[in-house]
Amino acid sequence: MVQTTVDALTINHLVAMDSLQSMAKGYLLNCRCENKSPKTIEIYGMVLDNLIWFFEHKNLPTQVQNITTTNIREFLWYLASEEHRWGSSNPSAWRKASPTTVHIYYRSMKTFFNWLKREDLISNNPYSLIKPPKQEKKVIQALATIEIQRLFEACEGKTMYDVRNKAILSVLLDSGLRISELTNLKYEDFDQT
Structure with a gap:
């Protein structure tokens, strides 16, 4: 059966x-x-x-x-x-x-x-x-220029961690990715052209 x-x-x-x-x-x-x-x-x-x-x-x-x-x-x-x-x-x-x-x-x-x-x-x-319940509209404040500068100043060194952290900051700020999306990125996800 x-x-x-x-x-x-x-x-x-x-x-x-x-x-x-x-x-x-x-x-x-x-x-x-x-x-x-x-x-x-x-x-x-x-x-x-x-x-x-x-x-x-x-x-x-x-x-x-x-x-x-x-x-x-x-x-x-x-x-x-x-x-x-x-x-x-x-x-x-x-x-x-x-x-x-x-x-x-x-x-x-x-x-x-x-x-x-x-x-x-x-x-x-x-x-x-059933209609969807109303949601609060959250306005996400963008970082001020001085806050962005401080973040980059925190990783000004020459160690591999400083270079990595600067790259992470750049990707997050330029793409709007969530942290979870960034941590799940794989090499294949990048357009190599």
């Missing part, structure tokens, strides 16, 4: 095939197969774990076909307004989530429900009527 991925997940973990828990596991497996970044998968996993916790603790439907737009709005409101979330002892769960965090949850869950619909695992996507 040939088992599908979802069958293997439900048999091995004794959860209903259409449960939020088994669908979350299937979705995360799909994300790995699509070679999404480990950080993205970690965030999706955390969001889905918290969603499952919320649905179980609020006695909301845990079969994906029965989840409504109202259920999702309840979850987003809980996230945005509640202190001491998830029954967690982590201090970050002891304060209301920032608008940025709520937006991350919104986007993560939207991709999950879109995947469920695309895979024909749900007939109606409860996310289709």
Whole structure:
């Protein structure tokens, strides 16, 4: 007998095939197969774990076909307004989530429900009527000329570390890369022409 991925997940973990828990596991497996970044998968996993916790603790439907737009709005409101979330002892769960965090949850869950619909695992996507929550518009202040000069003065030496640090500063300032993007650069990423 040939088992599908979802069958293997439900048999091995004794959860209903259409449960939020088994669908979350299937979705995360799909994300790995699509070679999404480990950080993205970690965030999706955390969001889905918290969603499952919320649905179980609020006695909301845990079969994906029965989840409504109202259920999702309840979850987003809980996230945005509640202190001491998830029954967690982590201090970050002891304060209301920032608008940025709520937006991350919104986007993560939207991709999950879109995947469920695309895979024909749900007939109606409860996310289709939910608008994204407003985000704070952060204005990032550019460094002043004197601040940039001080940074370069800090690596004026002739050691290989000074040369490296000056190159890192130049790349960051000229390209607008994030530090994580810079640290993940490989030689092949550079256009040699």
